[in-house]
Amino acid sequence: MQPGNRLMKNVLPRLVVPLALAVAACGTAEADSRIEGESTISSQDPAASGDEPVTASDFVTIHAGGVAVQVEIADEPAEHSRGLMHRQSLGENEGMLFIYPSERTLAFWMKNTLVPLDIAYADREGRIVDIQQMEPQTTENHPSAAPAQYALEMNRGWFEANGVRVGDRIEF
DSSP: OOHHHHIIIIIGGGOSSOOBOTTOOOOOSOOOOEETTSOOOOOOOHHHHTOOOOOGGGOEEEEETTEEEEEEEEOSHHHHHHTTTTOSOOOTTEEEEEEEEEEEOEEEOOTTOOSOEEEEEEOTTOBEEEEEEEOTTOOOOEEOSSOEEEEEEEETTHHHHTTOOTTOBOBO
């Protein structure tokens, strides 16, 4: 299924308030998306799993703080686990948006992720509840400060450079 179709099918029907990514940051650290109360999802090497290279058609455009951002959608457990692992770089306004079925405490780490990232956690209404910096190739957990349904990973410094703060909304 194309990412744009997945966004329409999985995100828009669940939103109570229209979300306009006023902070679109979705790069990903290897989101071993360990979630409180769930077992850890182990990550795989994309080369070993036969993943295809990322192309322009894999991105969905959203707007964050007036900036058009190209994001990959991660809404399946395997995509949550793989995140941005093993990527050599991430474009200036590119990231990864992780979508979960409901709000909960989310926690990400950067094992096998080569690019320094920032992560914004957002609640079910798209309001950013936390923004954190993550160091590449570490297993330090970065839990959300409050329950979140979305996580947006972008290059390190993207949120600050674009004036995106806790309390801003993500709009699709």
